[in-house]
Amino acid sequence: MDHAADAHRTDLMTITRFVLNEQSKYPESRGDFTILLNHIVLGCKFVCSSVNKAGLAKLIGLAGEINIQASTCSNECFGEEQKKLDVLSNEVFIKALVSSGRTCILVSEEDEDAIIVEPSKRGRYCVVFDPLDGSSNIDCGVSIGTIFGIYMVKDDHEPTLADVLQPGKQMVAAGYCMYGSSCTLVLSTGKGVNGFTLDPSLGEFILTHPDIRIPKKGKIYSVNEGNAKNWDGPTAKYVENCKFPKDGSPSKSLRYIGSMVADVHRTLLYGGTFMYPADKKSPSGKLRVLYEVFPMSFLMENAGGQAFTGKQRALDLVPTKIHDRSPIFLGSYDDIEEIKALYAAEGKKE
Numbered sequence: 167m168d169h170a171a172d173a174h175r176t177d178l179m180t181i182t183r184f185v186l187n188e189q190s191k192y193p194e195s196r197g198d199f200t201i202l203l204n205h206i207v208l209g210c211k212f213v214c215s216s217v218n219k220a221g222l223a224k225l226i227g228l229a230g231e232i233n234i235q236a237s238t239c240s241n242e243c244f245g246e247e248q249k250k251l252d253v254l255s256n257e258v259f260i261k262a263l264v265s266s267g268r269t270c271i272l273v274s275e276e277d278e279d280a281i282i283v284e285p286s287k288r289g290r291y292c293v294v295f296d297p298l299d300g301s302s303n304i305d306c307g308v309s310i311g312t313i314f315g316i317y318m319v320k321d322d323h324e325p326t327l328a329d330v331l332q333p334g335k336q337m338v339a340a341g342y343c344m345y346g347s348s349c350t351l352v353l354s355t356g357k358g359v360n361g362f363t364l365d366p367s368l369g370e371f372i373l374t375h376p377d378i379r380i381p382k383k384g385k386i387y388s389v390n391e392g393n394a395k396n397w398d399g400p401t402a403k404y405v406e407n408c409k410f411p412k413d414g415s416p417s418k419s420l421r422y423i424g425s426m427v428a429d430v431h432r433t434l435l436y437g438g439t440f441m442y443p444a445d446k447k448s449p450s451g452k453l454r455v456l457y458e459v460f461p462m463s464f465l466m467e468n469a470g471g472q473a474f475t476g477k478q479r480a481l482d483l484v485p486t487k488i489h490d491r492s493p494i495f496l497g498s499y500d501d502i503e504e505i506k507a508l509y510a511a512e513g514k515k516e
């Protein structure tokens with residue numbers, strides 16, 4: 167093994183060390199972000215371990231009927247497992263974020279209202295998050311994840327919803343943690359995107375995917391084709407072009423998992439597009455602006471890709487309510503250019 171490779175194996179770049187290095191470039195940095203991130207990382211480790219255990223509990227349950235019928239598991243009813251894990255993950259993240267002492271307002275997919283942190287525990291950051299996105303996939307072992315975005319308030323005012331109803335371009339950081347065959351945390355603090363994999367024996371996220379750049383053009387498109395009959399013209403045209411390209415290039419392959427973190431992770435690494443467009447039944451699409459569309463769009467742009475709503479750059483959207491939804495097209499730069507051109511052409515027809 168050469169010296170450089172050996173150094174890489176023994177000089178472990180943990181996520182904390184990485185972020186501390188980055189923050190030290192800013193003299194005004196007080197270490198608050200690193201502390202906040204450590205609490206997010208703790209939540210991710212907890213959820214990772216719970217998701218793994220949930221799979222195991224289910225297998226044991228299915229193998230031995232007694233486990234399913236036992237009165238002690240009435241609360242742990244396996245049909246309820248999925249819901250329980252959502253709720254559990256949410257509680258863990260909220261407690262971790264509040265106890266960091268660095269947050270002032272939290273928005274979770276699981277809670278109707280925003281959480282205003284009590285004054286004695288307040289800090290400068292607002293965190294918007296989906297503690298367990300794609301949880302309907304748990305039962306079949308598909309990768310699911312936590313998605314988060316972070317805003318910073320500039321002064322010491324009483325936190326209000328206006329602090330989080332901000333365009334995504336105002337975020338200072340965003341990321342996701344994917345609970346799959348390995349546990350991978352992908353993070354951007356606004357300068358590039360980096361991926362860290364949990365080494366379970368160390369309990370540390372180690373830098374494994376430095377400076378992720380999405381390929382400029384991809385060979386994959388990702389969308390729920392079950393909704394095709396309700397799509398608008400540009401979405402239908404784009405998908406047709408993917409299948410039957412007019413310029414003689416090979417057809418693109420459809421890959422759709424139906425779990426946003428997994429679909430976006432593949433898109434970041436391999437290129438192509440991920441879409442959840444508007445359709446006749448859901449004119450605003452399905453995905454939520456604050457804690458799904460914005461963080462993933464932030465990551466895409468920081469990796470050299472683009473994110474578009476069908477009308478505008480996704481990160482320019484200004485949400486009016488914390489659980490707003492938006493159509494989203496994100497991925498490789500050239501592929502999103504093609505989608506933008508189709509919407510522009512449609513606009514001229516109207």
Ligand SMILES: O=P(O)(O)OC[C@H]1O[C@](O)(COP(=O)(O)O)[C@@H](O)[C@@H]1O
Pocket residue numbers: 298299300301302390424425426427429452
């Ligand atoms: O099943 P569909 O309609 O294709 O939706 C899939 C999308 O829904 C999600 O599972 C989110 O839905 P939930 O908020 O119900 O978890 C995303 O992760 C995924 O991209």
